[in-house]
Amino acid sequence: MFAKFAAVFVTALAATGAWSSPIAARDTSDDLVARTSHSFNNWRGISSLNNFDNFYGSDNFDNFAAFKQVVIQEQQVVCRTQQIEIIQQRLVILQEMAKRIITEQICEVETQTIVFQQFHASLGHFSGDLRRNSGHQVGYDSNIVSHFGNIVGSDGSISTDDFGFSGKDVGSRTIVPSGSNWNDSSSRSSVEAAFSAASDASSSD
Ligand SMILES: *[C@@H]1O[C@H](CO)[C@@H](O)[C@H](O)[C@H]1NC(C)=O
Numbered sequence: 001m002f003a004k005f006a007a008v009f010v011t012a013l014a015a016t017g018a019w020s021s022p023i024a025a026r027d028t029s030d031d032l033v034a035r036t037s038h039s040f041n042n043w044r045g046i047s048s049l050n051n052f053d054n055f056y057g058s059d060n061f062d063n064f065a066a067f068k069q070v071v072i073q074e075q076q077v078v079c080r081t082q083q084i085e086i087i088q089q090r091l092v093i094l095q096e097m098a099k100r101i102i103t104e105q106i107c108e109v110e111t112q113t114i115v116f117q118q119f120h121a122s123l124g125h126f127s128g129d130l131r132r133n134s135g136h137q138v139g140y141d142s143n144i145v146s147h148f149g150n151i152v153g154s155d156g157s158i159s160t161d162d163f164g165f166s167g168k169d170v171g172s173r174t175i176v177p178s179g180s181n182w183n184d185s186s187s188r189s190s191v192e193a194a195f196s197a198a199s200d201a202s203s204s205d
Pocket residue numbers: 183184185186
């Protein structure tokens with residue numbers, strides 16, 4: 001189903017001599033039907049949803065329609081395989097931290113629901129990246145990641161600092177770790193098999 005997504009690649013050589021690759025992708029299936037606008041600014045008069053759309057921009061709920069990626073290669077990062085439990089521990093910390101932020105810093109249940117769906121959908125697009133279906137490079141934004149240590153204050157509470165970026169900045173300083181064993185002739189079908197097996201194992205609610 002992700003084959004329906006078409007990607008437009010634009011490559012430019014930065015003046016510094018470093019490669020940068022701005023990539024824009026959009027869902028071409030939207031062109032076949034009337035585009036529906038989805039705004040959550042003040043949705044149903046809920047004031048905690050004031051300015052909701054500003055973060056990623058209008059009609060960019062899950063940061064897919066207007067996602068722009070620029071790969072910076074000034075920092076070389078290579079993957080190094082760790083034990084699976086070590087990976088699973090770290091990812092579940094991120095998961096529980098997301099739950100903590102949503103339940104401690106939002107009181108309105110509708111807002112909790114909408115914000116979580118945004119997080120879930122936006123993160124979910126990484127699946128298409130991993131399977132090379134999205135047209136995006138497989139990496140992470142180094143600038144956004146650099147704020148990780150500032151989420152929790154020295155007293156252990158969730159910080160309320162404004163870090164000075166918006167969702168539109170996500171991807172603009174992408175690092176693509178090298179060293180994966182992606183194989184152009186065999187990995188496309190093997191990752192689809194992996195995705196399918198994992199989807200079969202997942203429960204839905
Ligand atoms: C990529 O996969 C093909 C088909 O399985 C295999 O013949 C080839 O050796 C692989 N290339 C590398 C670099 O592993």
